[in-house]
Amino acid sequence: MAKTIAEALLEASAALGNKPDHRRDAALLLGHVTGLSRSDVIAHPEALICHAQLSRLQAMTARRRKGHPMAYLIGTQAFWDLDFKVTPDTLIPRPETELLIEIILSQDDTAPKTVMDLGTGSGVIAVTLAAARPDWSVIATDASIKALRIAQQNGAGLTNLDFVAGHWLACFGGVVADIIVANPPYIDPLDSHLAALVFEPQSALVAQDNGYADLKTIIHQSTPLLAKNGYLLLEHGYNQQDAVLREMRLAGYAPTAYCDLAGNPRAVMGHRKETL
Ligand SMILES: C[S@@+](CC[C@H](N)C(=O)[O-])C[C@H]1O[C@@H](n2cnc3c(N)ncnc32)[C@H](O)[C@@H]1O
Numbered sequence: 001m002a003k004t005i006a007e008a009l010l011e012a013s014a015a016l017g018n019k020p021d022h023r024r025d026a027a028l029l030l031g032h033v034t035g036l037s038r039s040d041v042i043a044h045p046e047a048l049i050c051h052a053q054l055s056r057l058q059a060m061t062a063r064r065r066k067g068h069p070m071a072y073l074i075g076t077q078a079f080w081d082l083d084f085k086v087t088p089d090t091l092i093p094r095p096e097t098e099l100l101i102e103i104i105l106s107q108d109d110t111a112p113k114t115v116m117d118l119g120t121g122s123g124v125i126a127v128t129l130a131a132a133r134p135d136w137s138v139i140a141t142d143a144s145i146k147a148l149r150i151a152q153q154n155g156a157g158l159t160n161l162d163f164v165a166g167h168w169l170a171c172f173g174g175v176v177a178d179i180i181v182a183n184p185p186y187i188d189p190l191d192s193h194l195a196a197l198v199f200e201p202q203s204a205l206v207a208q209d210n211g212y213a214d215l216k217t218i219i220h221q222s223t224p225l226l227a228k229n230g231y232l233l234l235e236h237g238y239n240q241q242d243a244v245l246r247e248m249r250l251a252g253y254a255p256t257a258y259c260d261l262a263g264n265p266r267a268v269m270g271h272r273k274e275t276l
Helices: 005-016 020-034 038-043 051-065 070-074 095-105 124-132 145-154 192-197 213-225 241-250
Strands: 076-079 082-085 114-118 137-142 161-165 177-182 226-235 253-259 265-272
Touching: 005 020, 005 051, 020 038, 020 051, 020 070, 051 070, 070 076, 082 124, 082 145, 095 124, 095 177, 095 226, 095 265, 114 124, 124 137, 124 145, 124 161, 137 145, 145 161, 177 213, 213 226, 213 241, 241 253, 241 265
Parallel strands: 114 137, 114 177, 137 161, 177 226
Antiparallel strands: 076 082, 226 265, 253 265
């Protein structure tokens, strides 16, 4: 039997647990299965939704109850000023990562740049920078071909953005970049927080050597590929900043530390010294 939007919303919200967050999730899922905007859902509670839409809503609500992230259920995640397609092959972009965009776009030197985004995932960093700076040239790379396909879809239409499959900087002999940026996997394989992240690709989250393996590889591979006055910008875990600063200095960088909006140490920018 067909139900009204109001009935379907109540049912989905109750199935999720009826807290304010659940009501918001139910409204988003309803909007997703019906194609209606949030304001349409609110403005037309009496409109009917068909049986097929109701079944889909019930199936999605059941998956949400099992912990599936909203971003994977509705297939998109907002980042900076854009919406990005995401799938279980890509990490769900986090608001902390916007700090990297903020740092790069707030630099005084706005001359055209060549940027490499390593481990691009859904492409959030590369696409945001390419869209914000049409005169820059951006290269996005990832070891995951499946993730790279999603990034390509997110970057469709941008003519200043290229995609290359590969392991960190190993395939970039001879290329020189002004900015190398990465949000690499940095979680210790034994970290208890991983239990809450089972739906996301572990290859996007976990790094060996207590979470430092990929950070260190990038720091040391990047030095020969940076232009004079170029810089390397890395996101890292909240408790990894001292070690990242140390590793950057070891590689010959002059590093600066940054905190995210929550006040957690979150990024280090290493300036290439003239003598490198
Ligand atoms: C933490 S996710 C970051 C995704 C995206 N940049 C973001 O900020 O949302 C790390 C990404 O690094 C990629 N990755 C893991 N190991 C890699 C490697 N050896 N070489 C290149 N990319 C790698 C993963 O596939 C994943 O997309």
